[in-house]
Amino acid sequence: MTEQRTEALPVRYAGIDDIVNRVPVSVVWEITLACDLACQHCGSRAGRRRRDELNTAEALDLVEQIAELGARDVGLIGGEAYLRKDWLQIVAAIRAAGMRCDLQTGGRNLTDERVARAAAAGLGGIGISIDGIGATHDAIRGVPGSFELAVAALRRVRAHGLSSAVNTTINARSLPQLREIMDLIIDAGASNWQLAIMTAMGNAADHPELLLQPWQMLEVMPLLAELAEDGRERGLFLQPASNLGYYGPHETVIRNIANDEIHFHGCNAGDTVMGIEADGTIKSCPGLPSPYAGGNIRERRLRDIWENADPLAFVRRRTIDDLWGFCRSCYYAETCMAGCTWTAHALMGRPGNNPMCFHRAREMDKKGLRERLVKVKDAGGRSFDHGEFEIVVEAAAPRVADRVLADG
Amino acid sequence: MAESGRIPELLRLCRGCHEFVRLDEADCPFCGGDLDLLQADYQKRLADMHQAAAELREALARIRLSGGQSG
Numbered sequence: 001m002t003e004q005r006t007e008a009l010p011v012r013y014a015g016i017d018d019i020v021n022r023v024p025v026s027v028v029w030e031i032t033l034a035c036d037l038a039c040q041h042c043g044s045r046a047g048r049r050r051r052d053e054l055n056t057a058e059a060l061d062l063v064e065q066i067a068e069l070g071a072r073d074v075g076l077i078g079g080e081a082y083l084r085k086d087w088l089q090i091v092a093a094i095r096a097a098g099m100r101c102d103l104q105t106g107g108r109n110l111t112d113e114r115v116a117r118a119a120a121a122g123l124g125g126i127g128i129s130i131d132g133i134g135a136t137h138d139a140i141r142g143v144p145g146s147f148e149l150a151v152a153a154l155r156r157v158r159a160h161g162l163s164s165a166v167n168t169t170i171n172a173r174s175l176p177q178l179r180e181i182m183d184l185i186i187d188a189g190a191s192n193w194q195l196a197i198m199t200a201m202g203n204a205a206d207h208p209e210l211l212l213q214p215w216q217m218l219e220v221m222p223l224l225a226e227l228a229e230d231g232r233e234r235g236l237f238l239q240p241a242s243n244l245g246y247y248g249p250h251e252t253v254i255r256n257i258a259n260d261e262i263h264f265h266g267c268n269a270g271d272t273v274m275g276i277e278a279d280g281t282i283k284s285c286p287g288l289p290s291p292y293a294g295g296n297i298r299e300r301r302l303r304d305i306w307e308n309a310d311p312l313a314f315v316r317r318r319t320i321d322d323l324w325g326f327c328r329s330c331y332y333a334e335t336c337m338a339g340c341t342w343t344a345h346a347l348m349g350r351p352g353n354n355p356m357c358f359h360r361a362r363e364m365d366k367k368g369l370r371e372r373l374v375k376v377k378d379a380g381g382r383s384f385d386h387g388e389f390e391i392v393v394e395a396a397a398p399r400v401a402d403r404v405l406a407d408g
Numbered sequence: 409m410a411e412s413g414r415i416p417e418l419l420r421l422c423r424g425c426h427e428f429v430r431l432d433e434a435d436c437p438f439c440g441g442d443l444d445l446l447q448a449d450y451q452k453r454l455a456d457m458h459q460a461a462a463e464l465r466e467a468l469a470r471i472r473l474s475g476g477q478s479g
Binding site (some may be wrong): 016018019020021022247248249251252260261263265266268271272307313315316318331332334335337 | 410411412413414415416417418419420421425426427428430437
């Protein structure tokens with residue numbers, strides 16, 4: 001984070017003024033839950049549209065309310081946003097209200113005509129999800145042939161002059177393929193690559209075999225630093241999601257946006273980030289479960305929810321006393337505040353203790369230990385639900401007697 | 409007036425080992441280096457680098473100019 005802002009920074013980059021004034025710089029809006037893929041890690045368990053999704057008039061009114069709060073960037077997600085018949089109307093309204101609009105998509109049916117019409121409506125960029133090479137992507141996305149379609153969509157985006165990005169979920173299957181993915185997407189014309197670790201929410205909670213283990217952050221972060229430097233030289237800008245980190249010598253490399261002193265400074269849900277569900281539910285972050293819902297725009301004005309709803313205020317009101325486990329006594333506790341709330345809550349059932357952390361894994365490793373996550377409770381099968389995991393501390397060398405961490 | 413967001417606790421970068429450290433540290437808890445001395449040394453090296461780059465640009469411009477005159 002820095003107080004300086006230059007033309008090179010993305011519009012969704014939040015500065016200190018945005019935090020002080022609580023401007024929802026980046027709004028992520030699930031406009032429908034309908035989807036043409038069946039992803040094994042989908043947090044919202046998308047597939048069919050919600051029964052009570054906002055109608056066109058409600059959606060267009062919401063655009064005006066978002067603009068009134070000073071938002072600069074609205075990212076449309078799903079489900080699959082382009083399956084909503086009025087999605088281009090929404091895009092055009094967002095642009096007309098002076099905000100940037102991007103689309104995040106699996107790209108399975110992102111036809112040439114759809115891209116052309118989206119560009120004409122004013123869409124700024126499209127991010128395509130690519131989670132592996134060939135069969136790996138197809139298996140994770142649940143549709144044979146979806147990899148080829150995603151890559152073709154990526155090339156199409158570039159051909160229409162839109163900014164093209166790729167989103168990749170780092171999991172046990174995609175981790176060994178990250179370099180190959182990077183080479184592929186550079187060749188296909190991507191200029192941005194957003195990476196996040198798979199979070200144990202929704203469908204992902206049913207696939208613990210795909211989740212990274214905490215000690216794997218010791219592999220992930222050096223690799224990402226290497227890829228970030230290599231990518232930058234080749235015109236690809238790596239963007240780590242909030243659940244990637246934290247600290248260590250790689251932090252400055254992966255988060256270097258024109259300033260090598262930028263570092264992770266804690267979850268910004270509800271401060272500069274807002275999430276919206278297709279039925280008008282407002283959350284502080286799109287991935288968070290229902291306890292973080294602040295209200296519905298069918299019942300209250302967006303400004304009222306954003307400024308006054310208690311469930312959206314947890315980031316700005318919490319203190320170090322709300323942390324627990326390793327994070328409570330961590331050297332970085334006051335800055336980091338246990339990292340990504342979404343990731344911590346999905347694993348541990350509440351925020352404040354996040355095992356998916358480079359610094360934590362390194363501190364454990366110094367003692368010859370590592371943490372392993374074991375699922376002890378299944379998720380219920382609803383959107384944005386989660387199971388429960390237990391942290392087992394074991395010797396860094398595997399197959400040594402386990403002991404359950406008396407954590408918290 | 410709406411409630412302000414959480415103002416983050418910033419860290420500083422140790423120019424010796426590239427670890428982030430708290431602002432109240434005098435010595436890096438990771439490498440033991442004197443943070444202010446390391447920062448001063450970094451700034452000097454950065455200034456030297458900028459100076460060298462400027463000199464290189466000037467030299468290249470002179471070469472281009474002389475090449476243009478002789479050609």
